[in-house]
Amino acid sequence: MAVIFYARVSTAEQTIEHQRRQAEAAGFQIDRVVADHGVSGVTTALADRPEGRRLFDMLRSGDTLVVRWVDRLGRNYTDVCDTIRQFMRQGVVIRTVINGLTFDGATEDPMQQAVRDALIAFMAATAQANAEAIKEAQRCGIALARSADGDAKYRGRKPSFSKDQLTTVREMLERSSGIGEIVRATGLSRQTVYRIRDDQGAAQGALARWGA
Structure with a gap:
């Protein structure tokens, strides 16, 4: 095996x-x-x-x-x-x-099968939803960057995190890591980690708007 x-x-x-x-x-x-x-x-x-x-x-x-x-x-x-x-x-x-x-x-056991199948469906739906959120954020960021008004004042505040840090935060959130553990691993502030956790699509979009 x-x-x-x-x-x-x-x-x-x-x-x-x-x-x-x-x-x-x-x-x-x-x-x-x-x-x-x-x-x-x-x-x-x-x-x-x-x-x-x-x-x-x-x-x-x-x-x-x-x-x-x-x-x-x-x-x-x-x-x-x-x-x-x-x-x-x-x-x-x-x-x-x-x-x-x-x-x-x-x-x-039918009940165990039902629970298992529900979990599979939930995980699959989450994978698709995350992909769609990231794609939409990237699309918005690219559109803004290409527009005539896509200068710094329309991009909002520059993200305080890098692409690698965002990836690490996502991975640790998926593992159900605590906020304190994520802060220690990434060097980000608790407030930044909370913002990423609460809206990962917006975090990805911010990086895209700044060309990161």
């Missing part, structure tokens, strides 16, 4: 190695890494990615598929739900690094 880690990166700022280190730090002993580079999780289904499609042939009953979070499988609600359910039908266990979630098809 193999433990296969699947990673996906869509931008130059993300790295496969970073995702793998997170998994190993969480205690996963990985037998093999499968990764897609520069592939969108919004527009490209897992089965349509060069490496993602290999998972459907590679994984066997009893194997464990590890991902950083469900958004690595995709950011489309239907695709993520269908993918996880298909793997479960194959006898594959899906585990996430963030939040330590486990999805498998072992239970035959």
Whole structure:
């Protein structure tokens, strides 16, 4: 029974190695890494990615598929739900690094199945909603930057955080880290972390408006 880690990166700022280190730090002993580079999780289904499609042939009953979070499988609600359910039908266990979630098809109890399926649906919906919020913020930022009035006075206050800091805050929030822990890890003020937590789309938009 193999433990296969699947990673996906869509931008130059993300790295496969970073995702793998997170998994190993969480205690996963990985037998093999499968990764897609520069592939969108919004527009490209897992089965349509060069490496993602290999998972459907590679994984066997009893194997464990590890991902950083469900958004690595995709950011489309239907695709993520269908993918996880298909793997479960194959006898594959899906585990996430963030939040330590486990999805498998072992239970035959209807109530447990209902709770499991509801959680899968919620996580898939969250992945899509986050992607749409980020995309909208980026679109607004680009439109403003291209407009005739897109000078500094219309961009608002320059963000007090960098792209890397925003990424770290998001990752730690997904792991349900406390505000104090995030402050220590990023060097940001508590007020800044609260602002990011309360409106991640606006935080992304602020960076986009300032070309970050």
